[in-house]
Amino acid sequence: PFGVNFIGIGAAAPPVALSNHDLTALVETSDEWIQTRTGICQRRIATPDITLTELATTAAQNAITQAKIDPTTIDLIILATSTPDDLFGSASLIQSKIGASHAVAFDLTAACSGFIFGLVTASQYLQTGTYRRALVIGADILSRWVDWTDRRTCILFGDGAGAMILDAAPTNENALLGFELRSDGKLNHHLTLAFQPEPQALVHTKIAQGKYQPIYMNGQEIYRFAVTQVPEVITKTLHRANLTAADMDWLVLHQANQRILDSVAQRLEIPKEKVISNLANYGNTSAASIPLALAESINQGKIKPGHVIATAGFGAGLTWGSAIFRW
Ligand code: ACO
Secondary structure, eight states, rough: EEEEEEEEEEEEOSEEEHHHHHHTTSSSHHHHHHHHHHHOOOEEEOOOTTOOHHHHHHHHHHHHHHHTOGGOOOOEEEOOOOSSSSOSSSHHHHHHHTTOTOEEEEEEGGGHHHHHHHHHHHHHHHHHHHSSSSEEEEEEEETTOOOOOOOHHTTTTOEEEEEEEEEEOGGGGGOOEEEEEEOGGGGGGGOOOEEEEEEEETTTTEEEEEEEEOOOOOHHHHHHHHHHHHHHHHHHHHHHTTTTGGOOOOEEOOOSSSSHHHHHHHHHHHOGGGGGGHHHHOBOGGHHHHHHHHHHHHHTTOOOOOOOOEEEEETTTTTEEEEEEOO
């Protein structure tokens, strides 16, 4: 068995920003309502010329530059996304764009938990010795799937990508201190981006063609789910890692809502100063939010080598999970 080391991180976001004020031209809302209920001030929006693959590729290249590695040494690429350019998968295209010619690449879907699920999946390949170097990307362009007439959801989401490079390491240098992943399909209907079949006759049978419906969310149910399950899964992960909340230098949660971040921190008795938040500038970027927040804080020198970081993702599925690691 091997351990895992984290050797580089990168992010990317589209240049165009939509402010809360901009949204008042679309729906009955206000900057004050959005800021007090969510902490969001603006979100980045991908214009039609930008693809998910491009955003993810830029984030990956930034991580490769920081890690100072040759892309041909990457063995595995996992793209966590719910909004691929192509439902057959977008990871292979990223593989070729970054020149990772030896890497196997595939997409993984776990909505806003996608980055954590991807990180844990990649680490299993490294820990068993199957692969030595992995690239995990979280990227989403939810603006393409939002109902821009629904004020309960359209104010929340933004677009972005983040990426991390993981290396196999000796077990006594393992920087992945613990993880826990969860799913509960009974709550699936509270947050969906679902295919709506339209039955059509075909020769002597019927088939369902159709299209995906925009994001539906029961905000209050998701809020309740997040503030109860996220502290629980982090506590369990800390326990597995033989750590206490006081051992954590930083809490980096999926950036869904400032009130969720505050409530989780409070339940875990983690002081506000240790909670990373960049919601104000990006909104909820789904699978991208954790690596985007990590990359910013690392590049600003806030998160330093050796710091212990507790991360947790949560979202549609429903899925949720935590990974605690040393940077
Ligand atoms: N502007 C103004 N008023 C609004 C808006 C808006 N944008 N949206 C809703 N309202 C109104 C509602 O219509 C309602 O009015 P009513 O009482 O007259 O019916 C009132 O504000 C209160 O609505 P609630 O839904 O109760 O508002 P709440 O305080 O729950 O906040 C929110 C809504 C921000 C969505 C909150 O429920 C939340 O954050 N939930 C968690 C959502 C989340 O984190 N999702 C992401 C996780 S999963 C993923 O990332 C894909």
